[in-house]
Amino acid sequence: MPCKATFLYGIKVPLKGGDTLYASATRAYEALDVDVQERIAGLSALHAGTNNPNQRCIHPMVVVHPETGRKILYVNRLLTQEVVGLPSKESQSLLRYLFDRLEAEPHIYRHHWTVNDLVMWDNRSVQHARTDFDPAEPRMLRRLTTKGASLRSVVGATA
Numbered sequence: 001m002p003c004k005a006t007f008l009y010g011i012k013v014p015l016k017g018g019d020t021l022y023a024s025a026t027r028a029y030e031a032l033d034v035d036v037q038e039r040i041a042g043l044s045a046l047h048a049g050t051n052n053p054n055q056r057c058i059h060p061m062v063v064v065h066p067e068t069g070r071k072i073l074y075v076n077r078l079l080t081q082e083v084v085g086l087p088s089k090e091s092q093s094l095l096r097y098l099f100d101r102l103e104a105e106p107h108i109y110r111h112h113w114t115v116n117d118l119v120m121w122d123n124r125s126v127q128h129a130r131t132d133f134d135p136a137e138p139r140m141l142r143r144l145t146t147k148g149a150s151l152r153s154v155v156g157a158t159a
Contacts, residue, residue, distance in 0.1 A: 009144075026072050028073045031101065065125055077099045
């Protein structure tokens, strides 16, 4: 169950790089063609933790936000390994397509950190990643996460 919200607070930031990219998985889902939305409704994907490959779980590929009722594309390039029940080639092709849509520019907010910045996001529907930076430069952020209501799966639902 993902955390409800995440906060990052900038303490030390590099002059160049180290930005955080935020992707709206809700907007990404809503931008998919209806036939793709229908295709992935009811499908699940295998997710594996990057720090512990034995930490594996299966999640629906489309979930519903417990407060807004909006659908969320629930896959990501870092953790999602395969679509359950699809042949490997078809699974990888579909996932690449979805990852590319999720990471498309219209769904991304790029935050260039300055000291004392505080950024908060809904961790259930927003994905994040940082850009590279010179490891000789300092980058220190403090993180806080909060628990929240679980997401509901979408089983065989139409868009």
